[in-house]
Amino acid sequence: MALPKKTKDSDQKREIAPRERILEAARNLFYSRGIRAVSVDEIAAEADTNKMTLYRHFESKDRLVAEYLRSLSEQADAVWGELARKYPGDPLAQLQAWIEGLCKVLSHSSERGCALANAAVEIPEKDHPARPIIEEHKTHQRAQLARLCSEAHFVDAEKTADEIFLLLEGARINVQSVGRRGPCARLTDMLLAILKSHPRRHKK
Numbered sequence: 001m002a003l004p005k006k007t008k009d010s011d012q013k014r015e016i017a018p019r020e021r022i023l024e025a026a027r028n029l030f031y032s033r034g035i036r037a038v039s040v041d042e043i044a045a046e047a048d049t050n051k052m053t054l055y056r057h058f059e060s061k062d063r064l065v066a067e068y069l070r071s072l073s074e075q076a077d078a079v080w081g082e083l084a085r086k087y088p089g090d091p092l093a094q095l096q097a098w099i100e101g102l103c104k105v106l107s108h109s110s111e112r113g114c115a116l117a118n119a120a121v122e123i124p125e126k127d128h129p130a131r132p133i134i135e136e137h138k139t140h141q142r143a144q145l146a147r148l149c150s151e152a153h154f155v156d157a158e159k160t161a162d163e164i165f166l167l168l169e170g171a172r173i174n175v176q177s178v179g180r181r182g183p184c185a186r187l188t189d190m191l192l193a194i195l196k197s198h199p200r201r202h203k204k
Helices: 018-033 040-046 049-059 061-084 091-108 115-124 129-149 157-178 183-197
Strands: none
Touching: 018 040, 018 049, 018 061, 018 115, 040 049, 040 061, 061 091, 061 115, 061 129, 091 129, 091 157, 091 183, 115 129, 115 157, 115 183, 129 157
16 A cells, blocks of 8 residues: 655754655645645745755656655555565465555555555546556556465456455545545455455465
């Protein structure tokens, strides 16, 4: 799940390079308030800089949005490698750990859900520089699920992956509409039930 990390407080900002300060400010503001609602002036002020410096690093707000989403995508994608190192040769354990970790984040995060899913709703324009990043991230995430399901010997790995993926996407929206105490509270059990109920081939 793509969620911005909590940024450093004001006293520490001055020690960070301007480009990173701008990205951190964008992460906080875009995620908490929405991309369309935040102005370049507000981002510059939050980053303790000015518009001229912002545009020196990012030629437009659209490019800043794209880089913001790219950084979140990379953060989320790094988890797959971490799981492979933690559970080497055990794709089922990797799947279970990924589900439990994501559900934990969702249950403890704000009710804004997934930043990339939110961006997809806010940015319908196919020619926006952020659109390829959003679509590639979601496609890659689903492909990673299918890969692990196949390696875990599920009979219909594609169907299993799709059920997990679509349930997660729905939960990310549901947590925004009714909060963490709604159906999303049962998300972990529902996802793990998919893994238990779908047939798997025996290893040879």
